[in-house]
Amino acid sequence: MSAGTYAPKPGAAPLGRMITAQAVFETKMLLRNGEQLLLTVIIPSLLLVLFSTVDIVDTGSGQPVDFLTPGVLALAVMSTAFTGQAIATGFERRYGVLKRLGASPIPRWALMCAKTLSVLATELLQIGLLTAIAFGLGWSPEGNPLSVLLLLALGTAAFSGLGLLMAGTLRAEATLAAANLVFLLLLIGGGVIVPLDKFPGPVASALGLLPISALSEGLREVLQHGAALPWADLGVLAVWAAVGLGAAARLFRWE
Numbered sequence: 001m002s003a004g005t006y007a008p009k010p011g012a013a014p015l016g017r018m019i020t021a022q023a024v025f026e027t028k029m030l031l032r033n034g035e036q037l038l039l040t041v042i043i044p045s046l047l048l049v050l051f052s053t054v055d056i057v058d059t060g061s062g063q064p065v066d067f068l069t070p071g072v073l074a075l076a077v078m079s080t081a082f083t084g085q086a087i088a089t090g091f092e093r094r095y096g097v098l099k100r101l102g103a104s105p106i107p108r109w110a111l112m113c114a115k116t117l118s119v120l121a122t123e124l125l126q127i128g129l130l131t132a133i134a135f136g137l138g139w140s141p142e143g144n145p146l147s148v149l150l151l152l153a154l155g156t157a158a159f160s161g162l163g164l165l166m167a168g169t170l171r172a173e174a175t176l177a178a179a180n181l182v183f184l185l186l187l188i189g190g191g192v193i194v195p196l197d198k199f200p201g202p203v204a205s206a207l208g209l210l211p212i213s214a215l216s217e218g219l220r221e222v223l224q225h226g227a228a229l230p231w232a233d234l235g236v237l238a239v240w241a242a243v244g245l246g247a248a249a250r251l252f253r254w255e
Contacts, residue, residue, distance in 0.1 A: 018106045019114045026118035030084060031125075039079045039183070040126055045133055048072045051193055052137045059195060062224070069134040069141070070219035071192035076126040077152060078212050081119050081159035083183045089115070089167035090175035099255045108254070112164070119160060123152070143222035147229050151222070154237035155215040161244025162211070168252030191216040211240040 030036050051057060052065040059067035092098050101111055131139075166175050188194065190212035196204045207213050218233030 015107075015110060019110050019117070022106060022111060022114035023117035023121070026115055027121045030080075030088065030118060030122055033088070036084045036088065039083055040076065040122060041129065044072050044076045044079065044126065044130060047075070047193065048130060048133055049137070052134075057194055058198075063138060063140075065134055065137045065139045066141075066224050067195070067220065068193065069130070069139050070223050071190075071216040072130055072134075073127060073152075073219055074155065074190075074212055074215040075187060075192045076130060077123060077155045077215065078159050078186065079183065080122045080126065081156045082163040083179045084122075084163075085115065085119055085160060086163035086167045086179040087176050089164060090170065090172040090179075093167060093254065094172035096255070115164075116160060119156060123156065127152075141223040142226035144228060147222045147227075148219065150229075151215060151218045151234065151237070154234060154241055155211065158211045158215075158237050158240035158244055161241055161246075161248050164248040164252060165244055168248060168254075186210065186212040191220075209236060211237055214240075 030040075048065075048068055051059075051068050052063075055064075057064075089098070098111075106114075163179070166178060170178065186192070189199070189207050190210055191207065192212065196207055196213060196217070199207060208217065214233040214236035218230040218237070221227040221230040221233070
C-alpha cells in the first residue's frame with residue numbers, strides 16, 4: 001500500500017481544536033457534578049435572594065441588593081476558579097487522569113489553558129444567572145462595565161492560581177477539606193455578606209488584603225458607588241494572581 005492513502009491523515013489535531021475540545025469536556029464535567037453545581041450556582045443564588053429579602057445583616061444605607069450583588073458575584077468567581085477547580089483537579093491528579101492527559105498529544109500548558117477556559121465559561125453562566133436574579137430583586141448598578149471585567153479577570157487569575165497550587169501540592173482529600181473550609185471562612189469574613197467595617201479595625205485591615213475582599217470591595221466601589229477604577233483593590237488582586245500562578249507553575253505536581 002502506498003503512503004498517503006489514509007483519510008483523514010493520522011496525527012494530532014490542531015492545537016486550537018484540542019484546547020477547545022478539552023475546554024468543552026471540562027465544562028460539561030463541572031456542570032454535571034452535583035457538589036460543584038451546589039457551590040457555583042445554588043449557594044450564591046440562595047444567598048443573594050435570602051439576604052436581599054430578609055433583614056438579617058445591616059448592609060448600611062441603600063437597598064441590600066445593591067450591597068450584596070457585588071459580593072455574591074465575587075463569591076461566584078471564588079467558588080468556580082478556586083474551590084471547584086481545586087477539588088476537581090486534585091482528584092484528577094489522585095486518580096492519574098492528569099498523568100495520562102499529560103502523556104497525550106495536548107501539551108500540559110494547553111491543558112491548563114483548557115481548564116481556564118472552562119472556568120471562564122462557567123463564570124459567564126454564573127454571572128448571567130446572578131445578574132438576572134439581582135435585577136429581579138431591584139438591583140440598580142452603576143459604573144463602567146470594563147472596570148468590572150478587569151476586576152473579574154484579575155480575580156479569576158488570583159483564585160485560579162491558588163486553586164491549582166492547592167490541587168497540585170496537597171493530597172486530594174486534604175484539598176477537598178481545605179478548599180471547602182476556605183470557602184466557608186471567606187464567605188463569612190471576606191466582605192461578601194457582612195461589611196468589613198463590622199469587624200474591629202486591625203482585623204478589617206487584614207481581611208481587606210484577602211483576594212475575596214479585594215474583589216468584593218472593588219466590584220462594590222464600581223457597581224454601587226460608580227468608581228472608575230479601584231486601584232488599591234486591583235493591586236491586591238494583581239499581587240495574589242502573580243504569587244498564585246507563579247507558585248502553581250513552579251510547584252504543581254502531575255502525579
